[in-house]
Amino acid sequence: GENVEQHPSTLSVQEGDSAVIKCTYSDSASNYFPWYKQELGKRPQLIIDIRSNVGEKKDQRIAVTLNKTAKHFSLHITETQPEDSAVYFCAASVGNEKLTFGTGTRLTIIP
Amino acid sequence: KAGVTQTPRYLIKTRGQQVTLSCSPISGHRSVSWYQQTPGQGLQFLFEYFSETQRNKGNFPGRFSGRQFSNSRSEMNVSTLELGDSALYLCASSLVTSGSTGELFFGEGSRLTVL
Numbered sequence A: 001g002e003n004v005e006q007h008p009s010t011l012s013v014q015e016g017d018s019a020v021i022k023c024t025y026s027d028s029a030s031n032y033f034p035w036y037k038q039e040l041g042k043r044p045q046l047i048i049d050i051r052s053n054v055g056e057k058k059d060q061r062i063a064v065t066l067n068k069t070a071k072h073f074s075l076h077i078t079e080t081q082p083e084d085s086a087v088y089f090c091a092a093s094v095g096n097e098k099l100t101f102g103t104g105t106r107l108t109i110i111p
Numbered sequence B: 001k002a003g004v005t006q007t008p009r010y011l012i013k014t015r016g017q018q019v020t021l022s023c024s025p026i027s028g029h030r031s032v033s034w035y036q037q038t039p040g041q042g043l044q045f046l047f048e049y050f051s052e053t054q055r056n057k058g059n060f061p062g063r064f065s066g067r068q069f070s071n072s073r074s075e076m077n078v079s080t081l082e083l084g085d086s087a088l089y090l091c092a093s094s095l096v097t098s099g100s101t102g103e104l105f106f107g108e109g110s111r112l113t114v115l
Helices: none
Strands: A004-007 A010-014 A019-025 A032-038 A045-051 A056-059 A062-067 A072-077 A086-092 A105-110 B005-007 B010-013 B019-024 B031-038 B042-050 B053-057 B064-068 B074-078 B087-094 B110-114
Touching: A004 A086, A010 A019, A019 A086, A019 A105, A032 A062, A045 A056, A045 A062, A072 A086, A086 B042, B005 B087, B019 B087, B019 B110, B031 B074, B042 B064, B042 B074, B074 B087
Parallel strands: A010 A105, B010 B110
Antiparallel strands: A004 A019, A019 A072, A032 A045, A032 A086, A056 A062, A062 A072, A086 A105, B005 B019, B019 B074, B031 B042, B031 B087, B042 B053, B064 B074, B087 B110
């Protein structure tokens, strides 16, 4: 089955700097790659997703890039703010099969 | 529109007991998935139900089971509880078509502690 690896497990950046989280997946047939943000004590929420027919997608300060050949995708957050502090999860799936999540990255924004 | 509702929010059980968790999805969502969340392990997929049928299943032992009712509400059951079953159990509903995965809307979770 699908295996998703996520790095780093923790990341601290100065406010205003950029943060990058990377994930690799094992199933070359995977075609859907969402990112979820989970603030402390709250439920995970989708922040951005990308499908395999697109190489990059942006939404204001966040962007996701996908490299199908290398089977990896990344989340980029620019101009980080304190409210970006959270745990971020990447995930991958094939068609309507189960969504497999990475183990998460705890992002801390240092004021 | 009401979000995903999970009950109970917190519960404490002892080893060997069983537990049933409930999830009411967003109105109109026919897909309900269950995840186990533990520190360091992220979100581990348990199973997914779509129109009362189990569509996908994760790698959990048979002690973990679930079902979905005609109104899309879902329950999961864990029998013969073990200490390692202590976790946050998250339910998520989705408005999916037959051929693709859509956004998951998570509930606040049921935190199970096994003593």
